[in-house]
Amino acid sequence: xxxxxxxxxxxxxxxxxxxxxxxxxxxxxxxxxxxxxxxxxxxxxxxxxxxxxxxxxxxxxxxxxxxxxxxxxxxxxxxxxxxxxxxxxxxxxxxxxxxxxxxxxxxxxxxxxxxxxxxxxxxxxxxxxxxxxxxxxxxxxxxxxxxxxxxxxxxxxxxxxxxxxxxxxxxxxxxxxxxxxxxxxxxxxxxxxxxxxxxxxxxxxxxxxxxxxxxxxxxxxxxxxxxxxxxxxxxxxxxxxxxxxxxxxxxxxxxxxxxxxxxxxxxxxxxxxxxxxxxxxxxxxxxxxxxxxxxxxxxxxxxxxxxxxxxxxxxxxxxxxxxxxxxxxxxxxxxxxxxxxxxxxxxxxxxxxxxxxxxxxxxxxxxxxxxxxxxxxxxxxxxxxxxxxxxxxxxxxxxxxxxxxxxxxxxxxxxxxxxxxxxxxxxxxxxxxxxxxxxxxxxxxxxxxxxxxxxxxxxxxxxxxxxxxx
Amino acid sequence: xxxxxxxxxxxxxxxxxxxxxxxxxxxxxxxxxxxxxxxxxxxxxxxxxxxxxxxxxxxxxxxxxxxxxxxxxxxxxxxxxxxxxxxxxxxxxxxxxxxxxxxxxxxxxxxxxxxxxxxxxxxxxxxxxxxxxxxxxxxxxxxxxxxxxxxxxxxxxxxxxxxxxxxxxxxxxxxxxxxxxxxxxxxxxxxxxxxxxxxxxxxxxxxxxxxxxxxxxxxxxxxxxxxxxxxxxxxxxxxxxxxxxxxxxxxxxxxxxxxxxxxxxxxxxxxxxxxxxxxxxxxxxxxxxxxxxxxxxxxxxxxxxxxxxxxxxxxxxxxxxxxxxxxxxxxxxxxxxxxxxxxxxxxxxxxxxxxxxxxxxxxxxxxxxxxxxxxxxxxxxxxxxxxxxxxxxxxxxxxxxxxxxxxxxxxxxxxxxxxxxxxxxxxxxxxxxxxxxxxxxxxxxxxxxxxxxxxxxxxxxxxxxxxxxx
Numbered sequence: 026x027x028x029x030x031x032x033x034x035x036x037x038x039x040x041x042x043x044x045x046x047x048x049x050x051x052x053x054x055x056x057x058x059x060x061x062x063x064x065x066x067x068x069x070x071x072x073x074x075x076x077x078x079x080x081x082x083x084x085x086x087x088x089x090x091x092x093x094x095x096x097x098x099x100x101x102x103x104x105x106x107x108x109x110x111x112x113x114x115x116x117x118x119x120x121x122x123x124x125x126x127x128x129x130x131x132x133x134x135x136x137x138x139x140x141x142x143x144x145x146x147x148x149x150x151x152x153x154x155x156x157x158x159x160x161x162x163x164x165x166x167x168x169x170x171x172x173x174x175x176x177x178x179x180x181x182x183x184x185x186x187x188x189x190x191x192x193x194x195x196x197x198x199x200x201x202x203x204x205x206x207x208x209x210x211x212x213x214x215x216x217x218x219x220x221x222x223x224x225x226x227x228x229x230x231x232x233x234x235x236x237x238x239x240x241x242x243x244x245x246x247x248x249x250x251x252x253x254x255x256x257x258x259x260x261x262x263x264x265x266x267x268x269x270x271x272x273x274x275x276x277x278x279x280x281x282x283x284x285x286x287x288x289x290x291x292x293x294x295x296x297x298x299x300x301x302x303x304x305x306x307x308x309x310x311x312x313x314x315x316x317x318x319x320x321x322x323x324x325x326x327x328x329x330x331x332x333x334x335x336x337x338x339x340x341x342x343x344x345x346x347x348x349x350x351x352x353x354x355x356x357x358x359x360x361x362x363x364x365x366x367x368x369x370x371x372x373x374x375x376x377x378x379x380x381x382x383x384x385x386x387x388x389x390x391x392x393x394x395x396x397x398x399x400x401x402x403x404x405x406x407x408x409x410x411x412x413x414x415x416x417x418x419x420x421x422x423x424x425x426x427x428x429x430x431x432x433x434x435x436x437x438x439x440x441x442x443x444x445x446x447x448x449x450x451x452x453x454x455x456x457x458x459x460x461x462x463x464x465x466x467x468x469x470x471x472x473x474x475x476x477x478x479x480x481x482x483x484x485x486x487x488x489x490x491x492x493x494x495x
Numbered sequence: 496x497x498x499x500x501x502x503x504x505x506x507x508x509x510x511x512x513x514x515x516x517x518x519x520x521x522x523x524x525x526x527x528x529x530x531x532x533x534x535x536x537x538x539x540x541x542x543x544x545x546x547x548x549x550x551x552x553x554x555x556x557x558x559x560x561x562x563x564x565x566x567x568x569x570x571x572x573x574x575x576x577x578x579x580x581x582x583x584x585x586x587x588x589x590x591x592x593x594x595x596x597x598x599x600x601x602x603x604x605x606x607x608x609x610x611x612x613x614x615x616x617x618x619x620x621x622x623x624x625x626x627x628x629x630x631x632x633x634x635x636x637x638x639x640x641x642x643x644x645x646x647x648x649x650x651x652x653x654x655x656x657x658x659x660x661x662x663x664x665x666x667x668x669x670x671x672x673x674x675x676x677x678x679x680x681x682x683x684x685x686x687x688x689x690x691x692x693x694x695x696x697x698x699x700x701x702x703x704x705x706x707x708x709x710x711x712x713x714x715x716x717x718x719x720x721x722x723x724x725x726x727x728x729x730x731x732x733x734x735x736x737x738x739x740x741x742x743x744x745x746x747x748x749x750x751x752x753x754x755x756x757x758x759x760x761x762x763x764x765x766x767x768x769x770x771x772x773x774x775x776x777x778x779x780x781x782x783x784x785x786x787x788x789x790x791x792x793x794x795x796x797x798x799x800x801x802x803x804x805x806x807x808x809x810x811x812x813x814x815x816x817x818x819x820x821x822x823x824x825x826x827x828x829x830x831x832x833x834x835x836x837x838x839x840x841x842x843x844x845x846x847x848x849x850x851x852x853x854x855x856x857x858x859x860x861x862x863x864x865x866x867x868x869x870x871x872x873x874x875x876x877x878x879x880x881x882x883x884x885x886x887x888x889x890x891x892x893x894x895x896x897x898x899x900x901x902x903x904x905x906x907x908x909x910x911x912x913x914x915x916x917x918x919x920x921x922x923x924x925x926x927x928x929x930x931x932x933x934x935x936x937x938x939x940x941x942x943x944x945x946x947x948x949x950x951x952x953x954x955x956x957x958x959x960x961x962x963x964x965x
Contacts, residue, residue, distance in 0.1 A: 065718055066565075066709060066715065066716070066717060066718040068662070068664075069565070069566035069568050069569055069571065070566070070568040072566075072567070072568035094538070094604075095603065096538075096539035096540070096601045096604070097542070097544035097600065097601040098539050098540040098576060098600065098602065098603070098605035099540065102575065104573075104574045106568060106588065108588065108711070109711040109712040110712070111712065112712055118576065118578065128793070130567065130568065131566045131567040131568040132566060132568065133566035133568070134564075134566070185963060192538070194538075198634060210785075239536060241579040241581055242579040242580070243580065245536065246536070247536060248535055250535075266723070281743065325583075360735060360914040430540055459546040
């Protein structure tokens with residue numbers, strides 16, 4: 026690895042040569058350099074292969090053969106031809122990278138090339154970074170916070186992207202977590218507002234919010250729906266009003282929020298239980314064996330409560346006069362998932378105990394905090410409990426712990442989970458991190474994983490907004 | 496092969512699919528298309544491999560493994576990523592092509608792509624094309640003329656390029672032939688003037704004209720010298736004055752012309768013989784076994800005569816008062832290459848008979864036209880005579896035949912040689928064509944050959960300016 030440009034000074038490269046640059050930190054942005062020549066007048070183009078790495082394995086291991094399920098067009102490599110030399114080169118595409126592997130496919134036998142003024146040009150819509158955590162926090166906590174801030178910064182572009190390397194899309198679930206972290210840090214609140222309006226503008230014909238929207242080449246409907254994400258749109262809107270006091274926006278988007286629960290409510294039976302029709306996507310987490318009935322029940326109780334709260338703040342509670350009774354029925358149905366002997370919420374025919382179920386039931390507040398704390402501790406201590414594989418669900422586990430008075434456990438979980446990524450060298454937090462299987466991918470090939478991912482940026486929120494102790 | 500866009504209408508392409516477009520004629524320029532999608536909202540970039548073909552073998556045969564001596568960076572293939580779909584795409588690089596092979600490396604499993612409004616955007620600095628040859632010319636002659644015009648048109652950019660596919664450089668030898676064809680057709684005389692000034696501006700320290708100059712990213716010295724090309728600079732300047740009457744330019748560049756023969760003259764001995772020092776490049780042709788002493792002697796006689804003629808037209812013959820005697824000595828030395836028993840000029844210790852030697856001695860007019868005609872016929876009929884491999888030397892063979900009264904033989908040679916390329920399907924004339932070895936390359940791999948090359952454009956000059964008969 027070559028520290029940023031330094032050791033390239035004076036070095037020349039020919040056909041077959043290669044080197045790896047290390048920019049010392051993660052960037053979303055462009056690569057630029059001046060390509061100079063040594064030897065005869067340059068009499069051919071220079072053809073280069075560039076591989077952009079967020080982590081060392083991206084550039085240290087071959088990307089091919091690629092075995093993943095997602096499009097190989099996302100792999101971060103590129104062949105470029107520079108016709109006229111010497112030349113200042115700025116690659117037009119945007120990449121997410123700390124490392125760049127440069128392979129010289131060919132120049133001509135008559136000349137070599139030199140790379141000068143090699144630069145990573147970072148792009149973000151985040152403004153001034155907040156001060157680091159004060160020294161009363163541990164070194165690890167301070168590092169976790171800094172990495173979380175870098176993650177958020179590099180995902181903040183013209184929307185809150187899920188990840189700058191791949192997808193680059195605005196998803197509801199990611200947006201909610203990024204917005205929470207943003208309110209506590211960069212306070213770029215207009216970006217949250219822009220994203221809320223994008224979701225409101227590009228919905229399904231019946232009004233359901235899409236799980237994601239696309240922004241380029243022009244803003245448009247994302248075509249995918251996730252039940253829990255539609256419900257979380259309302260939570261994100263309620264969060265926004267709380268953080269900004271911007272009633273005008275909340276009022277304008279209120280009908281969208283109301284419509285989400287009308288549509289989802291069609292699948293809540295008279296007993297208050299959400300019945301999974303089997304043909305809709307409930308996300309919660311990528312853990313493959315997770316049974317989701319209990320988790321989504323807890324999540325929907327939470328979404329109804331926050332939506333009712335939003336209605337009250339806007340003075341439109343008359344429009345949702347049925348909510349209090351509905352929430353009561355749903356809460357009762359949620360308690361039906363409780364297994365007193367297991368001291369946990371269970372889901373499905375195999376009475377599965379998972380972190381997801383306990384987390385969302387606790388956040389939904391379907392039982393007293395003390396009982397929810399017991400449930401969380403049960404799941405946390407049982408080896409057979411289904412654990413999360415994404416930082417997204419780890420977030421909700423920590424949120425649930427904080428809601429249930431388990432401050433010490435929450436802190437320990439942040440330090441072991443996000444701290445685990447830090448100890449593994451993370452500059453930004455990852456899309457997927459399973460401490461038991463650190464080289465796993467939900468997509469069949471780790472080279473397609475994102476290593477800067479929106480939904481893993483919330484430790485800074487816990488430290489700065491939720492009073493997580495030093 | 497798909498005729499220009501037509502049969503793409505309504506067809507969709509996925510990972511692994513490919514097709515070949517045929518634009519029906521050669522272009523120097525850009526490729527543009529609109530990339531539309533079918534299926535789910537496009538959730539990944541499209542990665543395409545494009546291969547640009549001047550001739551079918553460029554796109555029908557794999558380019559790799561590549562065995563040529565020239566840089567593989569010239570191979571006309573390209574991998575492009577189109578991030579945001581749908582998208583209007585215009586590839587930034589310029590290519591030389593009639594055919595384009597498009598391979599879809601990947602999209603995503605969710606969508607296919609369609610190509611709409613596929614366009615080749617031709618670039619040339621040639622203006623209105625002259626009328627085709629009249630019907631009194633044979634179909635073959637008319638076709639040869641049209642292909643020569645297309646060749647010249649596609650090489651006429653901001654300079655007279657040697658070939659738009661590769662090199663893309665301005666060479667003296669190519670310039671002279673393109674300028675001759677241009678005076679008889681497009682009459683874009685300012686482009687010739689620009690090229691003459693480029694050569695004058697970027698010379699070796701002692702004033703020797705470079706064999707080529709570069710124009711991009713900025714005009715600069717080419718670093719390569721060819722004895723015959725430096726001498727032909729003078730011929731090109733004399734041609735320019737004759738064609739345009741632009742005395743001001745000829746006068747300004749006269750010192751450059753004079754300097755060429757001063758430098759080259761240092762190697763002409765007291766007997767008038769040019770002595771090859773062995774460490775300079777004499778081009779004449781790519782034929783590997785060619786002995787060049789005789790040819791370069793004839794060429795230099797010609798260059799001195801034309802330079803003297805130029806001096807007279809400019810009224811500066813006093814500056815070259817030694818030329819008449821020098822030309823006489825050189826002519827006498829040239830006659831020393833004559834072998835009376837062979838009825839041909841011979842070169843080298845093996846007394847080699849080549850087309851090159853006879854052609855340049857004839858053009859130099861070192862013997863009466865009748866004897867030169869005999870020499871040309873000798874070479875033409877002897878199986879062991881070294882033949883040209885480039886259209887460049889074929890041009891000078893035809894020029895020599897016309898100079899020597901062999902009009903019928905000249906016409907037959909144009910029709911068999913350039914006509915051979917036409918019959919092989921040429922849309923533009925090639926850099927290299929050896930009828931005996933049509934798949935040969937001077938560079939070790941035919942995929943690096945150019946199939947639109949400046950020095951093969953002169954049949955139109957023979958028909959239109961040299962009175963080649965119908």
